[in-house]
Amino acid sequence: xxxxxxxxxxxxxxxxxxxxxxxxxxxxxxxxxxxxxxxxxxxxxxxxxxxxxxxxxxxxxxxxxxxxxxxxxxxxxxxxxxxxxxxxxxxxxxxxxxxxxxxxxxxxxxxxxxxx
Amino acid sequence: xxxxxxxxxxxxxxxxxxxxxxxxxxxxxxxxxxxxxxxxxxxxxxxxxxxxxxxxxxxxxxxxxxxxxxxxxxxxxxxxxxxxxxxxxxxxxxxxxxxxxxxxxxxxxxxxxxxxx
Numbered sequence: 001x002x003x004x005x006x007x008x009x010x011x012x013x014x015x016x017x018x019x020x021x022x023x024x025x026x027x028x029x030x031x032x033x034x035x036x037x038x039x040x041x042x043x044x045x046x047x048x049x050x051x052x053x054x055x056x057x058x059x060x061x062x063x064x065x066x067x068x069x070x071x072x073x074x075x076x077x078x079x080x081x082x083x084x085x086x087x088x089x090x091x092x093x094x095x096x097x098x099x100x101x102x103x104x105x106x107x108x109x110x111x112x113x114x115x116x
Numbered sequence: 117x118x119x120x121x122x123x124x125x126x127x128x129x130x131x132x133x134x135x136x137x138x139x140x141x142x143x144x145x146x147x148x149x150x151x152x153x154x155x156x157x158x159x160x161x162x163x164x165x166x167x168x169x170x171x172x173x174x175x176x177x178x179x180x181x182x183x184x185x186x187x188x189x190x191x192x193x194x195x196x197x198x199x200x201x202x203x204x205x206x207x208x209x210x211x212x213x214x215x216x217x218x219x220x221x222x223x224x225x226x227x228x229x230x231x232x233x
Contacts, residue, residue, distance in 0.1 A: 031219065042122070042205055043160070043223040050219050058220060059117065090159060102148045102209050102221060107159040 002027045006091050006108035013081060014116050021076045021111050023091030031094045032074040033058070033105070034066065036087040043090065049074055050096070081115040088112050118143040120208050122224025130232050135196050137227045139206035140188040146208040149182060149189045154203045154226075163204075164191070196231045203228050 004025045013019055025032065033048040035058075045058030049068040063085055065077040074093075078085060089112075092105040119142040129135050141149075150165035166173045166180045166189065173180050177196075182189040193200055206224040 033219070033221065035223075040125075040225060042225040043207075045221060045223075048219040048221075056219055059222065102150070104150070104162040104165065105221070107161070109159055 002106075004091055004093055004106050004108040006089075006111050008111060009109060010112050012114045012116065015082055016080050019078050019081060019113075021078075021089060021091075021113070023074045023076065023108055024072050025074075025093040025106070026072065027093060027095075027106065028071065029093035029106075030071070030096050031102075031105075032068065033092050034064070034074070034076050035090045035092065036060065036085075037090060037110075038087050046076070046089075081113075083115050086113060086115050118146060118208055118210075118220065118222040120206060120222045120224040122206050122227060124227060125225065126228045126230070128230045128232065129196050131196060131198060133196055135191075135193045135200070135229055135231075137191045137204055137206070137229070138188060139190070139208075139224050140186075141208040141222075142187065143208070143210065144184075144187060145210050148209045149180070150207050151180060151191050152205045152207065152223075154205065156202070160205060193229075196229075198231050198233050201229055201231045 007022045030051045034046040035043040044060045046064050047066040049055045090110050091108040094105040095103045097103045122139045147168035152160035153163045154160040164180050177194045179192040204227045209221040
């Protein structure tokens with residue numbers, strides 16, 4: 001089954017304790033991206049990757065790191081989480097259109113993170 | 117960078133009525149405009165998208181219109197049903213392979229649509 005998976009789905013942690021949220025897709029998509037969703041703010045892009053070893057900042061990258069060593073995986077790393085990073089996080093992937101840039105993004109199930 | 121404004125933030129309609137959600141964008145170079153639907157507790161899913169070389173696109177009860185001159189696009193849902201109740205997000209991005217923001221996708225703030233039976 002074609003899908004995007006994220007782990008963990010729920011995480012409660014404390015300020016300053018490093019954590020990683022994994023994201024994996026089995027659709028051979030070049031493009032992967034991380035978003036955070038907060039009430040009233042919609043989906044805000046954290047980082048994206050156009051292909052292996054190519055990553056770039058979205059609109060809210062502060063406090064986050066990513067890596068893209070393999071095409072299928074795009075982990076999100078919080079080196080020193082803070083309470084303002086409490087949010088719902090979505091990973092997404094898509095094929096890139098050679099003609100017009102983006103195509104449909106397929107989202108993972110989400111990870112609800114609470115930082116105390 | 118790109119800024120996408122979405123209105124209204126909440127919309128309540130009676131079953132069978134039409135619903136319209138509007139978005140404006142700031143970057144005239146944006147050329148891809150998707151709409152995502154997110155049901156309660158679920159992930160966003162694409163319902164329709166439009167590229168800047170067309171002005172309107174329809175898929176059954178859903179249509180999207182694009183006005184490049186005014187930099188706004190709208191989602192139209194006709195004959196609404198209770199299962200249309202969800203949060204709807206618009207988004208905008210550039211597709212120019214030579215642009216530095218090629219990979220960015222900017223979302224609106226979302227519209228909570230409630231369809232009353």
